[in-house]
Amino acid sequence: MNPNIVIRPETVSDADAITGVTVAAFETLEISSHTEQFIVTALRAAGALTLSLVAEIGGRVVGHVAFSPVTISDGTPDWYGLGPVSVLPACQRQGIGKALIREGLSRLRALGARGCCLVGHPDYYRKFGFRNVPGLGIEGVPPEVFFALPFDGRMPQGSVTFHAAFAADGAAPAGEASNRS
Numbered sequence: 001m002n003p004n005i006v007i008r009p010e011t012v013s014d015a016d017a018i019t020g021v022t023v024a025a026f027e028t029l030e031i032s033s034h035t036e037q038f039i040v041t042a043l044r045a046a047g048a049l050t051l052s053l054v055a056e057i058g059g060r061v062v063g064h065v066a067f068s069p070v071t072i073s074d075g076t077p078d079w080y081g082l083g084p085v086s087v088l089p090a091c092q093r094q095g096i097g098k099a100l101i102r103e104g105l106s107r108l109r110a111l112g113a114r115g116c117c118l119v120g121h122p123d124y125y126r127k128f129g130f131r132n133v134p135g136l137g138i139e140g141v142p143p144e145v146f147f148a149l150p151f152d153g154r155m156p157q158g159s160v161t162f163h164a165a166f167a168a169d170g171a172a173p174a175g176e177a178s179n180r181s
Contacts, residue, residue, distance in 0.1 A: 005055050005099060050111070052065070
């Protein structure tokens, strides 16, 4: 990884740069619905970005990761969803995404989180300890792309619901999108 990378919490002045990084990162990804930038904006507007970290090189934001609370049908508290995670295409495959995820998971643990889950590429997230879990998932999402990582050794069971901001598609103002059910 580039030793000049700084990982830090987002600031108010980072919002436009985060949007730009997110759009660029997902622009050519075929499996994307290209709404990730709207999701981040809606999470921010709803006050649901528990943790929002940027990676910068030379003062320029080149990556971002978001963590937000999830609800689990068995009532298990203090679980969070990872995503989206974005890195500028020219900066990908340099360890920036890994650094953002590792730092984010470390900070979640320090906040007392009990675990983290995500929807993502099967070959990527296992290296962080995430795994597919029978009995835990998101309705309508194939189990092979849903991953969970317990921090306290206890794996919840049931259905996971991400924040309503994940339905944001840019059609409504961010504040309204975050209130949809």
